[in-house]
Amino acid sequence: MAKNYWLMKSEPDECSIDDLLAAPGRTVPWTGVRNYQARNFMRDLMRPGDGVLFYHSSCAQPGIAGIARVAGRAYPDATQFDRGSGYFDAAATAEKPRWFHVDVQAVRKIELIDLATLRARSELADLAVLRRGNRLSITPVTAAQWKFITTVLARPAPATERRA
């Protein structure tokens, strides 16, 4: 089966590309998704090795901050069973879990590709994350969009991080 490509939003306050790179195995479980469309992408369509554009959202500098990959098939999200968690879901049971997620592994950090840069390229006119009012935290990326972003726009991140 051909590889699929995705854009996954993360708030850098929660998990930035630096956090992902620093995580054990450069991998984090993508817990806490509580949107059916995003869940279905992870549960039904994501395969190990799928490409991920790691996007920083709800922050001073939104944009694509790194390249990652899907590390494995989806499995039930443990936070749905945890009464102490903000992601607890009383309707979910171990027999019938409602929420699933994959693990995401960092590949490399890149120089931030900001929204103005993305919007300026006609090749990305249909990129889902650029659509007005887009709120979906996981969106599909076409092979052509992936190739353009990773080979034309992506630049290696500077070795040292400048603090704003």
Next chain:
DNA sequence: GCCAACGTTGGC
């Protein structure tokens, strides 16, 4: 803080 978009909820 504003506001557009849109998913979810709940009364009927």
Next chain:
DNA sequence: GCCAACGTTGGC
């Protein structure tokens, strides 16, 4: 099953 109200997202 309709649909208005509400809540959340997220760029600006």
